[in-house]
Amino acid sequence: MAADPGPTHPPQHPVLVVGGPTASGKSGLALALADRADGVVINADSMQVYADLRVITARPSPADEAAAPHALYGIVPASMRMSAARWRQRALAEIDAAHAAGRLPIVVGGTGLYLRSLMQGLSDIPDIPADVRQAAMDLQAAIGSPALHARLASIDPVTAARLHPTDSQRLIRAWEVMQATGRPISAWQADPPRDVPAHLSFTTLVVEPPRAVLYARCDRRFLAMLEQGAEQEVAALLGQKLDPALPAMKALGVPEIAALIEGRMDRATATATAQQLTRNYAKRQMTWFRNQMPAALRLDAMELASGTAFTKFYDRIMADMTKNITKMG
Structure with a gap:
């Protein structure tokens, strides 16, 4: 009788994930890698999905x-909400399309929820009824994010402890899940995830410049955005008369530029406030990547400026991908 060959495993297909905080240089690095590896750059930034927010x-x-080739940039209007589940579905389709075309998928972004959902699957949270979601948004608008954070802490202290008191989008999400299901979102997230992509092998790297360097880049980039037309872009967004609770209306810099346009802030105050909030966000992102992706290769993209350094880095990444596929197979 023939020997039992043992369990079979699906073939593994490589995916390179490039994470990091805003202004770290990860998009430029992803482009350089795509050029060298015949890759497709796939967006994993929750704000870069909006067509109205290029600058x-x-x-x-x-x-x-x-x-x-770039994918999932500017794919929905600012009037829509892009959830992690919807993004993940489209990202998996783009990854499969890249593999079918013989290209390397390179997923790049700083939205930890998107990256975690892609690599680890989704929590089995039921769909939230529209009226419950609207009630959560109305509550946030009425009492403000810090007060909603305090209320959340009384019913879901685990989630409240890891959310910033001004992170309105995630606070609303945590509140609506509790109201709709009677169970904290932290409990749902602790359940075994579903739809883990067993056919994919992820190799991860995090672009992590020194903090002082990163903060300086954040400041310079906001000034560059103003020079490139950010004020006109936000004016066009305001012209659509959208719900202020929509994610696109809360993108970094949008509320401050809106206040400048509407005369509620002067230019110096709007600029300084937006820069400070961007630095705060970058700090939270660095904490997330440090805690959630501890095994990722860490580097400062600026260190790869020379051709020799980039070639050595590229060869290491290719070797790691091959090793990961062999290990998982």
Whole structure:
């Protein structure tokens, strides 16, 4: 009788994940890797999905998009909400399409929820009824995010402890889940995830410049956005008369530029406030990547400026991908 060959495993297909805080240089690195590896750059930034926000979210330029295939940038209008589940579905489709075309999928972004959902699957949270969601948004608008954070802490202290008191989008999400299901979102997230992509092998790296360097880049980039037309972009967004609770209306820099346009802030105050909030956000992102992706290769993209350094780095990444596929197979 023939020997039992043992359990079979699906073939593994490589995916390179490039994470990091805003203004870290990860998009430029992803483009350089795509150029060298015949790759497709797939967006994992929750604000760069909005078509109306090219400048204020520092989306890749048209020249960058022409240099290598890019996917999931500017795919929905600001009037829509893009959930992690919807993004994940589209990202998996783009990854499969890249593999079918013989290209390497390179997923790049700083939205930890998107990256975690892609690599680890989704929590089995039921769909939230529209009226419950609207009630949660109305409550946040009425009492403000810090007060909602305090209320959340009384019923879901685990989630409240890891959310910033001004993170309105995630506070609303945590509140609506509790109201709709009677169970904290932290409990749902602790359940075994579903739809883990067993056919994919993820190799991860995190772009992590020194903090002082990163903060300086954040400040310079906001000034560059103003020079490139961010004020006109936000004015066009305001002209749509959208719900202020929509994610696109809360993108970094949008509320401050809106206040400048409407005369509620002077230019110096709007600029300084937006820069400070961007630095705060970058700090939270660094904490997330440090805690949630501890095994990722860490580097400062600026260290790869020389061709020799980049070639050595590229060879290491390719070797790691091969090792990961062999290990998982």
